Amino acid sequence: xxxxxxxxxxxxxxxxxxxxxxxxxxxxxxxxxxxxxxxxxxxxxxxxxxxxxxxxxxxxxxxxxxxxxxxxxxxxxxxxxxxxxxxxxxxxxxxxxxxxxxxxxxxxxxxxxxxxxxxxxxxxxxxxxxxxxxxxxxxxxxxxxxxxxxxxxxxxxxxxxxxxxxxxxxxxxxxxxxxxxxxxxxxxxxxxxxxxxxxxxxxxxxxxxxxxxxxxxxxxxxxxxxxxxxxxxxxxxxxxxxxxxxxxxxxxxxxxxxxxxxxxxxxxxxxxxxxxxxxxxxxxxxxxxxxxxxxxxxxxxxxxxxxxxxxxxxxxxxxxxxxxxxxxxxxxxxxxxxxxxxxxxxxxxxxxxxxxxxxxxxxxxxxxxxxxxxxxxxxxxxxxxxxxxxxxxxx
Amino acid sequence: xxxxxxxxxxxxxxxxxxxxxxxxxxxxxxxxxxxxxxxxxxxxxxxxxxxxxxxxxxxxxxxxxxxxxxxxxxxxxxxxxxxxxxxxxxxxxxxxxxxxxxxxxxxxxxxxxxxxxxxxxxxxxxxxxxxxxxxxxxxxxxxxxxxxxxxxxxxxxxxxxxxxxxxxxxxxxxxxxxxxxxxxxxxxxxxxxxxxxxxxxxxxxxxxxxxxxxxxxxxxxxxxxxxxxxxxxxxxxxxxxxxxxxxxxxxxxxxxxxxxx
Numbered sequence: 001x002x003x004x005x006x007x008x009x010x011x012x013x014x015x016x017x018x019x020x021x022x023x024x025x026x027x028x029x030x031x032x033x034x035x036x037x038x039x040x041x042x043x044x045x046x047x048x049x050x051x052x053x054x055x056x057x058x059x060x061x062x063x064x065x066x067x068x069x070x071x072x073x074x075x076x077x078x079x080x081x082x083x084x085x086x087x088x089x090x091x092x093x094x095x096x097x098x099x100x101x102x103x104x105x106x107x108x109x110x111x112x113x114x115x116x117x118x119x120x121x122x123x124x125x126x127x128x129x130x131x132x133x134x135x136x137x138x139x140x141x142x143x144x145x146x147x148x149x150x151x152x153x154x155x156x157x158x159x160x161x162x163x164x165x166x167x168x169x170x171x172x173x174x175x176x177x178x179x180x181x182x183x184x185x186x187x188x189x190x191x192x193x194x195x196x197x198x199x200x201x202x203x204x205x206x207x208x209x210x211x212x213x214x215x216x217x218x219x220x221x222x223x224x225x226x227x228x229x230x231x232x233x234x235x236x237x238x239x240x241x242x243x244x245x246x247x248x249x250x251x252x253x254x255x256x257x258x259x260x261x262x263x264x265x266x267x268x269x270x271x272x273x274x275x276x277x278x279x280x281x282x283x284x285x286x287x288x289x290x291x292x293x294x295x296x297x298x299x300x301x302x303x304x305x306x307x308x309x310x311x312x313x314x315x316x317x318x319x320x321x322x323x324x325x326x327x328x329x330x331x332x333x334x335x336x337x338x339x340x341x342x343x344x345x346x347x348x349x350x351x352x353x354x355x356x357x358x359x360x361x362x363x364x365x366x367x368x369x370x371x372x373x374x375x376x377x378x379x380x381x382x383x384x385x386x387x388x389x390x391x392x393x394x395x
Numbered sequence: 396x397x398x399x400x401x402x403x404x405x406x407x408x409x410x411x412x413x414x415x416x417x418x419x420x421x422x423x424x425x426x427x428x429x430x431x432x433x434x435x436x437x438x439x440x441x442x443x444x445x446x447x448x449x450x451x452x453x454x455x456x457x458x459x460x461x462x463x464x465x466x467x468x469x470x471x472x473x474x475x476x477x478x479x480x481x482x483x484x485x486x487x488x489x490x491x492x493x494x495x496x497x498x499x500x501x502x503x504x505x506x507x508x509x510x511x512x513x514x515x516x517x518x519x520x521x522x523x524x525x526x527x528x529x530x531x532x533x534x535x536x537x538x539x540x541x542x543x544x545x546x547x548x549x550x551x552x553x554x555x556x557x558x559x560x561x562x563x564x565x566x567x568x569x570x571x572x573x574x575x576x577x578x579x580x581x582x583x584x585x586x587x588x589x590x591x592x593x594x595x596x597x598x599x600x601x602x603x604x605x606x607x608x609x610x611x612x613x614x615x616x617x618x619x620x621x622x623x624x625x626x627x628x629x630x631x632x633x634x635x636x637x638x639x640x641x642x643x644x645x646x647x648x649x650x651x652x653x654x655x656x
Binding site: 001003004007008010011012303304306307308309310311312313314317388389390393 | 470471495499506523
């Protein structure tokens with residue numbers, strides 16, 4: 001009977017494509033919106049992930065997320081260094097600065113851009129991006145006078161109007177030596193690195209901790225974070241607990257801080273609700289289109305189903321036929337929808353759009369599509385279950 | 396054609412004294428709706444259908460012909476009374492058993508053919524065998540043979556929308572006969588056809604379907620095909636008001652000798 005079910009399904013091409021399109025639409029929207037949401041959420045914690053070498057982030061206890069910088073006094077650095085289990089601890093500056101660039105490509109043009117300024121420990125450079133993400137220059141060059149690294153994703157924002165090729169990796173060396181003003185202080189680009197895009201999408205500028213302090217107005221407290229390493233064999237989470245207990249500061253592992261940052265955006269911004277609504281709309285519209293078309297398909301075939309029942313096909317076999325049809329359109333819709341979402345992700349790679357598809361999103365989309373198919377076929381199954389085979393004798 | 400049919404009917408029609416009861420209906424009543432809307436479709440109907448004959452149920456619209464056919468075919472439960480088909484009491488069977496019984500013992504010809512538009516003629520005709528558990532290839536091969544025997548050998552791979560009404564009804568008859576049922580029920584098989592095509596379909600039914608071990612029941616209000624019936628039940632208001640036993644089939648040009656009952 002399964003071949004009969006499949007031929008019935010594909011016999012009416014328009015309806016068949018209608019059902020598949022409905023499910024495709026739902027799967028695409030759920031996966032694509034889910035991926036954009038996950039991508040955005042990851043961006044919020046991108047700077048935590050970019051920071052390498054340290055196990056622990058120590059901060060003011062009231063910090064809610066990585067951008068919620070509450071500066072501490074310098075003494076806290078020494079207090080953390082004195083905690084049992086801490087191998088080393090270094091300062092990190094995180095703040096914003098105003099970058100000004102004059103005479104872009106020799107033209108009398110001025111660009112002023114708000115940047116995220118990260119000041120790394122002068123000696124260890126802890127907090128710098130991983131080596132493989134240093135795209136041009138050497139990290140050690142940061143120790144040169146006025147040296148800064150800039151983020152490749154935002155080159156176009158800092159140096160607009162150049163030919164497209166100028167922003168390609170092979171031309172990054174052309175940006176080395178360029179002069180920019182950081183809060184009216186001279187800075188020289190000595191390297192280009194790949195930094196994770198931030199939620200605010202501002203360019204990221206790396207320099208040393210001491211130089212970063214020089215770029216920003218004089219303040220009593222300039223220590224944004226302390227990056228620390230647990231002694232070998234010590235559990236970083238337990239060391240973090242010890243730091244909290246002994247210093248009264250906040251201390252989290254990198255992963256925990258990233259999670260806390262994402263949690264903040266989930267709880268205190270409307271972002272999940274907005275994306276949730278869009279994904280729900282995709283689900284509802286998909287259900288409506290696929291359900292309605294599938295139900296109409298069953299209604300139009302009701303006499304045929306009645307004839308099959310009259311000829312001795314049991315309810316179970318006919319329900320099996322409907323479920324097979326639902327499974328086939330479900331698999332097709334899911335496959336095409338997720339495939340299109342993946343294509344969308346590939347096409348938007350490297351662009352402004354945040355797009356990340358975690359593995360868990362695929363089964364979630366699958367469950368949503370299965371639900372749509374169940375809802376769509378339930379109506380049809382019910383109709384067929386109560387169908388009197390005698391209906392075939394009513395001309 | 397008519398000479399051939401007459402010869403076949405002479406060979407296949409049993410003598411009255413040898414008639415074997417195929418379907419026995421006793422005191423069947425059927426109501427639809429409740430309260431003021433309650434409609435009585437069948438009122439204590441008694442009837443017998445004999446194997447080797449084409450029996451007809453005739454009467455005006457709304458007299459209960461289709462309801463009686465549905466009860467006879469085991470696709471509608473009667474409220475009262477009993478229905479036996481070749482000795483098996485269908486009215487006492489469970490739904491599941493009755494469904495299985497229909498699959499193996501009963502063939503259906505519908506007024507609107509009810510062919511699946513996405514299947515070819517051969518695939519449509521193969522459906523009862525598929526329901527019975529045959530593989531697709533074997534069922535379709537067998538269906539092709541039956542279609543060929545009914546003059547549809549060149550149309551086995553055509554889809555219903557590529558066939559005329561008469562050809563579609565031939566496919567439907569092939570589908571009804573492919574599993575060699577012991578009872579064939581036909582609901583207004585000529586209603587959607589012009590007179591000539593209707594006659595040829597009835598001749599085909601008479602020639603291919605009527606066999607000594609098979610009963611054929613036809614519901615019709617088309618009086619131009621009444622002469623095909625060997626036993627005709629006239630219905631009115633839910634009752635069989637007259638049963639004409641006309642004996643072996645004679646072509647329309649040869650007038651009937653009248654009823655026995």
